[in-house]
Amino acid sequence: MRLELTVNRDPYRREVAPDASLLTVLRDDLGLTGTKWGCMTGDCGACTVLVDGEPVVSCLQLAQQVQGGEVTTVEGLGRDGELGDIQAAFVRNGAAQCGFCTPGMIVAAEALLRHNAAAGEAEIREGLAGNLCRCTGYNKIVDAVLEVGRARSAAT
Amino acid sequence: MSGLLVGAILRSPHPHARIRSIDISAAEQLPGVHAVVHAGNVEQRPFGYNHDNLPLKGDKVRFIGDELAAVAAIDEETARQALELIRVDYELLPAVFDPFEALDESSPPIHDELPDLEGNVAMRWDFDHGDVAAAEAEAAVIVEGTYSSPQAAPAAIETHVVIAAFDPDGHLTVWSPVHMVFMYRKELADCLGLDWQQITIIQPPVGGSFGGKIDIDPHDFITVMLARKARRPVRLVLSREDEFIGTRTRQPIHFKLRTGADAEGKLLFRDAEIVSDNGAYNGWGSHAMLVAMNTITSMYRVPASRVRCAVTYTNKNYGGSVRGFGNPQATFAVEQQMEELADALGMDPMDVRLRNANQPADVTPQGMEITSCGLTECLQIVREQSGWDERRGKLRERHRGLGAAAYIHVGGGARIYGSDGCGAMVKVDDSGQITLISGSSELGQGSETALAMIVAEEMHVPLEAVHVINSNTDVKPWDVGVHASRTTFVAGNAARMAAADARDQLLETAAELLEAPVDRLRIVDGTVGVVDDPERRMDYARLVRRRLLREQGSVVMATAFYDPPTEMQKEYRGNISAAYGFGAHVAEVEVDPDTGMVRLLNLWTAHDVGRAINPMLCEGQIEGGAAMGIGLALSEELVIFDGRIAAPNLHDYGLPTALDVPRIVVNLVETIDPRGPFGAKGIGEGGIIPPAAAIANAIADATGIRPREYPMRPWKVKGWIDTQERSIVVRNDA
Amino acid sequence: MPELYVPAQLEDALGFMGEHAGLALPVAGGTDVLIDLRIGRATPKWLVDLSPLEALAGLAFDGETLRIGALTRIRTIELDAEVARRAPAVVEAARVLGSVQIRTMATVGGNICHATPSAEMPPALLVHDAVATVAGPDGERSLSLSELFSGPGKTTLENSELLTAVTLRAPKERSGSCYLRQTVRWSMDLAGVGVAAAVETDGAVVTGARVALCAVAPVPLLVAEAADAVVGTELTTETAVEAAARAAAACSPITDARGTAEYRRQVVAVLVARALRIAWLRATGEWPAGVPAPINGVLSGEGA
Numbered sequence A: 001m002r003l004e005l006t007v008n009r010d011p012y013r014r015e016v017a018p019d020a021s022l023l024t025v026l027r028d029d030l031g032l033t034g035t036k037w038g039c040m041t042g043d044c045g046a047c048t049v050l051v052d053g054e055p056v057v058s059c060l061q062l063a064q065q066v067q068g069g070e071v072t073t074v075e076g077l078g079r080d081g082e083l084g085d086i087q088a089a090f091v092r093n094g095a096a097q098c099g100f101c102t103p104g105m106i107v108a109a110e111a112l113l114r115h116n117a118a119a120g121e122a123e124i125r126e127g128l129a130g131n132l133c134r135c136t137g138y139n140k141i142v143d144a145v146l147e148v149g150r151a152r153s154a155a156t
Numbered sequence B: 001m002s003g004l005l006v007g008a009i010l011r012s013p014h015p016h017a018r019i020r021s022i023d024i025s026a027a028e029q030l031p032g033v034h035a036v037v038h039a040g041n042v043e044q045r046p047f048g049y050n051h052d053n054l055p056l057k058g059d060k061v062r063f064i065g066d067e068l069a070a071v072a073a074i075d076e077e078t079a080r081q082a083l084e085l086i087r088v089d090y091e092l093l094p095a096v097f098d099p100f101e102a103l104d105e106s107s108p109p110i111h112d113e114l115p116d117l118e119g120n121v122a123m124r125w126d127f128d129h130g131d132v133a134a135a136e137a138e139a140a141v142i143v144e145g146t147y148s149s150p151q152a153a154p155a156a157i158e159t160h161v162v163i164a165a166f167d168p169d170g171h172l173t174v175w176s177p178v179h180m181v182f183m184y185r186k187e188l189a190d191c192l193g194l195d196w197q198q199i200t201i202i203q204p205p206v207g208g209s210f211g212g213k214i215d216i217d218p219h220d221f222i223t224v225m226l227a228r229k230a231r232r233p234v235r236l237v238l239s240r241e242d243e244f245i246g247t248r249t250r251q252p253i254h255f256k257l258r259t260g261a262d263a264e265g266k267l268l269f270r271d272a273e274i275v276s277d278n279g280a281y282n283g284w285g286s287h288a289m290l291v292a293m294n295t296i297t298s299m300y301r302v303p304a305s306r307v308r309c310a311v312t313y314t315n316k317n318y319g320g321s322v323r324g325f326g327n328p329q330a331t332f333a334v335e336q337q338m339e340e341l342a343d344a345l346g347m348d349p350m351d352v353r354l355r356n357a358n359q360p361a362d363v364t365p366q367g368m369e370i371t372s373c374g375l376t377e378c379l380q381i382v383r384e385q386s387g388w389d390e391r392r393g394k395l396r397e398r399h400r401g402l403g404a405a406a407y408i409h410v411g412g413g414a415r416i417y418g419s420d421g422c423g424a425m426v427k428v429d430d431s432g433q434i435t436l437i438s439g440s441s442e443l444g445q446g447s448e449t450a451l452a453m454i455v456a457e458e459m460h461v462p463l464e465a466v467h468v469i470n471s472n473t474d475v476k477p478w479d480v481g482v483h484a485s486r487t488t489f490v491a492g493n494a495a496r497m498a499a500a501d502a503r504d505q506l507l508e509t510a511a512e513l514l515e516a517p518v519d520r521l522r523i524v525d526g527t528v529g530v531v532d533d534p535e536r537r538m539d540y541a542r543l544v545r546r547r548l549l550r551e552q553g554s555v556v557m558a559t560a561f562y563d564p565p566t567e568m569q570k571e572y573r574g575n576i577s578a579a580y581g582f583g584a585h586v587a588e589v590e591v592d593p594d595t596g597m598v599r600l601l602n603l604w605t606a607h608d609v610g611r612a613i614n615p616m617l618c619e620g621q622i623e624g625g626a627a628m629g630i631g632l633a634l635s636e637e638l639v640i641f642d643g644r645i646a647a648p649n650l651h652d653y654g655l656p657t658a659l660d661v662p663r664i665v666v667n668l669v670e671t672i673d674p675r676g677p678f679g680a681k682g683i684g685e686g687g688i689i690p691p692a693a694a695i696a697n698a699i700a701d702a703t704g705i706r707p708r709e710y711p712m713r714p715w716k717v718k719g720w721i722d723t724q725e726r727s728i729v730v731r732n733d734a
Numbered sequence C: 001m002p003e004l005y006v007p008a009q010l011e012d013a014l015g016f017m018g019e020h021a022g023l024a025l026p027v028a029g030g031t032d033v034l035i036d037l038r039i040g041r042a043t044p045k046w047l048v049d050l051s052p053l054e055a056l057a058g059l060a061f062d063g064e065t066l067r068i069g070a071l072t073r074i075r076t077i078e079l080d081a082e083v084a085r086r087a088p089a090v091v092e093a094a095r096v097l098g099s100v101q102i103r104t105m106a107t108v109g110g111n112i113c114h115a116t117p118s119a120e121m122p123p124a125l126l127v128h129d130a131v132a133t134v135a136g137p138d139g140e141r142s143l144s145l146s147e148l149f150s151g152p153g154k155t156t157l158e159n160s161e162l163l164t165a166v167t168l169r170a171p172k173e174r175s176g177s178c179y180l181r182q183t184v185r186w187s188m189d190l191a192g193v194g195v196a197a198a199v200e201t202d203g204a205v206v207t208g209a210r211v212a213l214c215a216v217a218p219v220p221l222l223v224a225e226a227a228d229a230v231v232g233t234e235l236t237t238e239t240a241v242e243a244a245a246r247a248a249a250a251c252s253p254i255t256d257a258r259g260t261a262e263y264r265r266q267v268v269a270v271l272v273a274r275a276l277r278i279a280w281l282r283a284t285g286e287w288p289a290g291v292p293a294p295i296n297g298v299l300s301g302e303g304a
């Protein structure tokens, strides 16, 4: 079935299976492997992307429902080959160890901060609860997001 | 990679069955299928610590998930259809799920092919030290109890992925996330009858392991078998379900423990009977018992101990070497009894711990030679930060409580193989770039950065100047592998030695070119200069070029091999590690006594890391470890009904989320170990060890009950409250 | 592999479902459907994408009633201040469902129609007297929400019918409701037990009450005898406990990886009493406005 969508500001057109998930399309059809998977049941959040600005788990997102929509993956959050502010804060704070959860985590953090840049620790933990990290124990991830939130709030 | 096929495995649906026949003919006929393998059409030899396992089972299956056959096909859909076409005829056998039943001579034999097993006991390990009977007679207080743990999973977020490809000339390359690459290569060769000189193992970046990817698994062999048969490269990706069902888990261990102390709280003896439920086969995971034994005999000063261990076979997924390796389980028993003893004596548990704390220069009953030891300081820090003296025992009205636990763990390698060594090479090229080629592997724990920092420090250059290569067996020198929190210590020492040698080579050239003796040279930021003469200096790049671009020139390149000064244990005695790590945690919980739900409010931790080479990485290891410990304590379990994992998914397994883990307070205690690189000790496992025990003690403080097993899921806590499960004090003359 | 049909409006969807009765599976947010397809629990020939049917999404209030379109996302409900004021139980159930990502995708209609025994929206909706609106080839019909469930994973919807909305009685004055649950983890966990309660008062005593449960019976349960125990009383701890005992007696939990039957029954008794009390405090204005209840009624994790 024909699928048209915009990913990270680039327009794509592909023939995909009618029941394909957005994750499969991104990774297998478009070769955008920055988005990871860890479960295919919506439980780990590694596959999180934004669809029209809202966070979804792409493993459970029927690709056809995104027809004509705008998808942002972790690759779309940096600019011109530079790290985005959340990515940079993750590096500074040691918020990524193996890095496997990181793409989904960063996209979820982006959604959270767009919703409320002034989010406190409790709100951040709640907003990231759908993204499992087995390596870090979350402290440093929360610190990184708090830091970006403060910087963004100060900038506006 | 062109022509890459998809591999898929057929697993046993039965916990214990004889295989009458396997028919693969229909699967082989399916268009798009390029290979079907099963025990009847491949060459394979038993592997594993007890040589009790075959990649593809031919006679019997011994747990739900056991590998029977596999296919390589053009895509997942075809592979799945092919698996459905394989016909297996089983004769069902009675199964053993309970390790205590497995001890029984009359339990149905799981490994009838292995001679001389009594019941389903794979191994027994006994240890005696001092006079337990005399100590028991003397004790003022004795507590006794049972402490159990479940089957748990390492559950890295990335599942296992293996790719195998043969060159036209027969050379095999395997891309695998395994930690023990050199052993892996040998086991592949031995089991499959391949020439191990013709095998290259490459480690791509790994999405976490925690011991789940430490050893070779049947699916590793199977991927190679498929590639060999299909004559095409094959990729095998485990689904999350397969990951839970078919890869190694943390084995349940059951302790019956007695501890005695005198009226002043000085420990007199420990007496433990330990049964490990290690599942259908014995990998290295069976040795988790050794670590458990260390903790029984050596956590705190214990003058007399008696330990009886049995490793049993059961018809369940088998145990591996998961982070902490037997120690969270043992600490759950030992550290609960420390508080039980203290309470019976009317003493503060922290005082009892401090009275018995291990100290530098101690040699434990098993011959572990403690060099640096910050246990006392760690205990004092968490005591102070948690407000222990003012608050413990006083929060019960608010259903809150505090509990503590400490640990001892190897921190300078662990000699359980002939060598515990690691090789390293350092080269400096004509651009001045420094490359460390290390035998060790990066699994996401940040060891690459720590090693680069060690080299940078030794060579007086900024961190960015050092590149690390460690992912290819063709290139890197031998290493036993990543385990036992050894990488910073062992690979770090090797890297440091090689870096020092490379630096000395540069100094030698500089002495010649700058016409000054070496002891008048100083290195600042990769430039060698003569003391008090700022004009006479030369950076590494120039030094290398001047050394190289001349007749009889030479490169700057150094190699080193570090094998820690340790010994293999004999009869469970010997200094297995060059250093030991210590730490202490205090947990604060709130319990809802009516539903048994427990909320962890705070976790204060202090860890003796020797030296924090990179504090952020140390904290990351501790925080991540502690979060896993919190998972063990409160939520993680593979619930098994009749040998079947009830819900092999991330939802029911119970990995802690950002809301389950509170802000963890980390204190790094530096004791500067005499043998560690710059004084550092291993820290990869420490964080996971104390939380379950500390949380159990906190629940006890909040409610008065005594937890008997983890995870302390709500219905268990509620059950203990309803039945008034208490500490068992078998003697109290104090 | 199923084919996908994308309707432009409700009539197209209903027509298509009628033509392919038994072979077409509607997809709303897909959070249940994609898993069902993957594990072979559903093997339809056709998927019918409901997401273009915008008329089925959204919230509408008129004085006493609140209409929630079947395609309304859980996240929309979670963030809506008006629902929070009128039907706090519904917001509390929405808040604990899955993760932000799941809530962004999942719809209330999907949560109802999948009929998972542990689904959390149904009890919260039931205590607000939810009426389901169902569209079929012959037009619309309405039924009380509890009549929609017939067993685990089963509803009374005909093959060619779709749920279009649920309508709640949600007066603002002197009423209150609450949803509580028991879980192992503090997030990303299905309920071991879920309990909703709603109370109305004339200022002195309870004039009407509802108690509903999930995860403790094959279908979500509205337990009338539990609610009756508190009507006419000033909802004290004792009357709440009596109501809770009746609820515990009425349910029929099972033992699985998420708890034992006996434990679940105990927890029903605890949570029903707590939920009723909180609903009462809300009805009487003693519960601070806008403050959600701790997820099991007591452990806030605060003061940490």
Ligand SMILES: Cc1cc2nc3c(=O)[nH]c(=O)nc-3n(C[C@@H](O)[C@@H](O)[C@H](O)COP(=O)(O)OP(=O)(O)OC[C@H]3O[C@@H](n4cnc5c(N)ncnc54)[C@H](O)[C@@H]3O)c2cc1C
Pocket (backbone or CB within 6 Å): A041, A042, A043, C025, C026, C027, C028, C029, C030, C031, C032, C033, C034, C050, C070, C071, C096, C097, C098, C099, C102, C105, C106, C107, C108, C109, C110, C111, C112, C113, C114, C116, C118, C119, C120, C121, C157, C161, C162, C163, C164, C188, C189, C190, C191
């Ligand atoms: C990780 C994860 C966590 C979760 N946690 C929770 C939780 O805590 N609590 C909880 O209650 N649930 C939880 N869920 C389940 C929840 O997401 C679903 O039940 C969701 O609400 C279903 O909505 P949907 O729009 O995604 O439905 P879909 O998956 O699109 O559909 C679900 C079912 O309903 C049918 N259907 C959908 N809409 C209609 C309609 N209008 N008319 C007729 N039939 C229809 C579909 O055919 C399908 O059978 C969780 C799910 C995941 C993946």
Ligand code: FES
Pocket (backbone or CB within 6 Å): A036, A037, A038, A039, A040, A041, A042, A043, A044, A045, A046, A047, A048, A057, A058, A059, A060
């Ligand atoms: S892969 Fe999508 S949530 Fe885990």
Ligand code: FES
Pocket (backbone or CB within 6 Å): A095, A096, A097, A098, A099, A100, A101, A102, A132, A133, A134, A135, A136, B157, B207, B208, B444
């Ligand atoms: S960094 Fe490894 S899972 Fe998060």
